[in-house]
Amino acid sequence: MNGVHDMGGMHGFGKVAPEADEPVFHAPWEGRVLAMNRAMGSLGLWNIDIGRFSRETLPPDVYLGSSYYRKWTLGLENLVVRYGLVGEDELAAGRALHPAAPVKRRLTAADAPKLLSRGSFERPAAAPARFTVGDRVRMKNMHPVGHTRLPRYIRGHVGVIECVRGCHVFPDAVVAGRGEEPHWLYTVVFDGRELWGEGSDPTLKVSVEAWEPYLDPA
Amino acid sequence: MVVCTLCSCYPWEVLGLPPVWYKSSPYRSRAVIDPRGVLADFGVTLPEETEIRVWDSTAETRFIVVPMRPAGTQDWSEERLATLVTRNAMIGTGLALTPGEIAVTAAT
Numbered sequence: 001m002n003g004v005h006d007m008g009g010m011h012g013f014g015k016v017a018p019e020a021d022e023p024v025f026h027a028p029w030e031g032r033v034l035a036m037n038r039a040m041g042s043l044g045l046w047n048i049d050i051g052r053f054s055r056e057t058l059p060p061d062v063y064l065g066s067s068y069y070r071k072w073t074l075g076l077e078n079l080v081v082r083y084g085l086v087g088e089d090e091l092a093a094g095r096a097l098h099p100a101a102p103v104k105r106r107l108t109a110a111d112a113p114k115l116l117s118r119g120s121f122e123r124p125a126a127a128p129a130r131f132t133v134g135d136r137v138r139m140k141n142m143h144p145v146g147h148t149r150l151p152r153y154i155r156g157h158v159g160v161i162e163c164v165r166g167c168h169v170f171p172d173a174v175v176a177g178r179g180e181e182p183h184w185l186y187t188v189v190f191d192g193r194e195l196w197g198e199g200s201d202p203t204l205k206v207s208v209e210a211w212e213p214y215l216d217p218a
Numbered sequence: 219m220v221v222c223t224l225c226s227c228y229p230w231e232v233l234g235l236p237p238v239w240y241k242s243s244p245y246r247s248r249a250v251i252d253p254r255g256v257l258a259d260f261g262v263t264l265p266e267e268t269e270i271r272v273w274d275s276t277a278e279t280r281f282i283v284v285p286m287r288p289a290g291t292q293d294w295s296e297e298r299l300a301t302l303v304t305r306n307a308m309i310g311t312g313l314a315l316t317p318g319e320i321a322v323t324a325a326t
Contacts, residue, residue, distance in 0.1 A: 008223030008274065010247040016259040018239045018306075026238075034235075048278070052225055068226065068241040118231055121278040149276045151223050153250065165279060185277055192270075196251055203269045206250050209277035 001145050002152060004060040009153040009196070030069040037076050038115045042107040045083045049171035053147040054078045123182035125167035130184065130212055135161045137188060138218040139210065147175035150214045154206075157194050158218045162207060163187035170211050184212040219256070219310035220283060221249035222275040229280035233305055240309065250274055260311045283307065285314035 007013075025031045041051065055063070055075035063071065080086040090097045107115070131137060141156040142148075149171050165185040173181035192204025222228065226241040239245055248256050253270045257263065264270070273281045285307040291299060301320055306312030 006224055007243060007247040008249075009251040010243075013243040013247045016239050016242065016244045016248070016256055016311075018260060018311075019237065022237050024235055055225070064243065068238070116231075149224060151274065151276060153223070165277070168277060185279070187279075200251075201254060201270065203267065204253065204272070205269065206272045206274060208274045209279050211277070 001056065001147070002143055003056050004063050005056045006152050008151045033069045033073050033076070037072055039107045040076060040080065040085075042105060042111070042115055043085075043103050044105050045085075045103075046079055047169075047174055049147060049169075049174045051075060051079065052171075053175045054082075056147065121169045122166045123169060123180060125182070125184065129164055129167075129186075131161050131164070131186060131215065131217075133161055133164060136218040137161060137186075137215040139188070140214055140216060142214075144172065146172065148172050150210065151208065153195060154188075154190060154208055154210075157190055159188040159190040159194070159207075161186050162189045165209065168211065170213070172211075172213070186210055186212070186215070188215070219249055219253050219270065219272045220275060220281045221246060221272060223247070223250055224274075224276060227275040227278075227280065229282055232280075232282055233308060237305075257311065260306065262312055283310040288314050288316045290317050 025034075037051070041048075046054075055071045057078070058066070058071065058074055062074065066074065077086075077091055081088055081091065085101050085103070087098055136158055137160070138158050139150065139154045139156060142150070143155075163186065165187065167182045168185040169180045170183045173179060186209070187207050188210045189205055189207040192201050192206060195206060196204075220228075221240075223246050226236060226246070228236040228240060230236075244259075245256065250272050253272050254264070275281060285303055287299070288302060291302070302315040302317070304312055304315060307314045
């Protein structure tokens, strides 16, 4: 979706403000929200892409006005309601009002370390890769209303395949409910001038990771 | 320079949780269009002819920058070189420390 989360190239957000001696968490609740997200994710009801889409579909003013961990809180609230784990009335009340929904898996302390290691998103390929290193490709000009990892700032632009990463879970399909639908994933590199026009930094190159359905030969 | 314009993808397993600035709208919006401006916010200026490469982490692939070896460290061991490497140098918003800077840090 063409949401405010898709920020590449936007103006007006001001300077980057690094914080000296920054703590890992700025308040204890931030750590709890991170842990809650990991614990709820371990139920296996949704994956990383569905979690992302839940945050992307927050109202634009809420998304832009919320800290990272507040977005994680609101995104998780959306998910637990959508998956029938928590009622809207319970969220409003701030406590359980109904018997807990049954879940297939439950996180235990012994399993917690496993949550901190990252799974692989690579899958066996059903077909050979369509493109190879050095091929010129044009990013599709498409504007799906669902989840996509094709940022707006590269749509319609021509780049070069720099690396073939293997066949990976396709986020657009997962969120659309089609399952993992693995596709070949490529690093595509663009000249800055191709993206940002004359007068932009001539030394700039920008790359993205792009799944095959995002690409046409150029 | 490594960024995630769509969310805040970051190599947690290697670098830990990301700093707030990495997840902020200013960084996510500007890194791909004005990386030199972003570097200036970190007090870093590169020669005009130095090529800038930005990696937008749009998939589950994660990236870190291998910092350039500072001058005067040719005979340093790997362990000693590692003391010059900062988190920001591995994100690409800073250079590795110089032997002079590490000496100052050690003295304070």
